[in-house]
Structures are given as C-alpha cells and as structure tokens.
C-alpha cells in the first residue's frame with residue numbers, strides 16, 4: 451500500500467505504530483486512540499427506579515418527571531457511547547504515512 455498523498459510505500463497502521471512507540475515519546479499523545487465513554491447504566495437505572503419509587507409514594511408528577519429525565523439521560527449517554535466507539539473503530543482502521551504523516555482510513 452502506498453500513501454495517497456506522497457506515494458511513499460512507508461505506511462503503517464496507526465494503531466500498530468502507536469503501540470510500538472516508547473512510553474516517553476511525545477508522539478504517544480498525538481497518535482493516541484480516542485477515549486471510549488461507557489454509558490453510566492447503573493446510575494441511569496437508579497435514577498429511573500428512584501423516579502418510579504417517588505411516583506409510587508405519592509409525588510406522582512415529581513416521580514414521572516425524574517423517570518422521564520432518567521430516560522432522556524440514558525438515551526443521550528448511549529448515543530455518546532456509540533459515537534465514541536465509532537471514533538475508536540475509525541482510529542483502529544486508520545493508516546499512517548511515516549514519510550508525510552498523512553492519515554487516512
């Protein structure tokens with residue numbers, strides 16, 4: 451495979467290049483994989499159950515409001531987790547040109 455920018459054959463998979471870098475290399479931060487965020491499933495479930503419990507004990511509107519907020523929070527957190535996993539997958543399939551530092555997938 452050759453670089454699409456400079457046609458150099460000196461190309462490596464970005465993840466392999468990054469893993470082979472020494473720990474003290476300043477390039478480690480530059481080429482590091484994007485962080486993957488986890489959906490806070492237990493916190494969301496706790497808030498949801500808390501809302502149901504509040505509604506059950508008499509404060510129906512408050513309880514439903516808390517439960518609805520927990521559902522919205524859960525949907526947003528799952529969306530963020532999926533997006534961060536997609537960025538990580540793209541990083542894992544990215545190629546790096548060692549001549550001109552161009553990156554592509």
Ligand SMILES: [Zn+2]
Nearest residue numbers: 453456547550
């Ligand atoms: Zn190149």
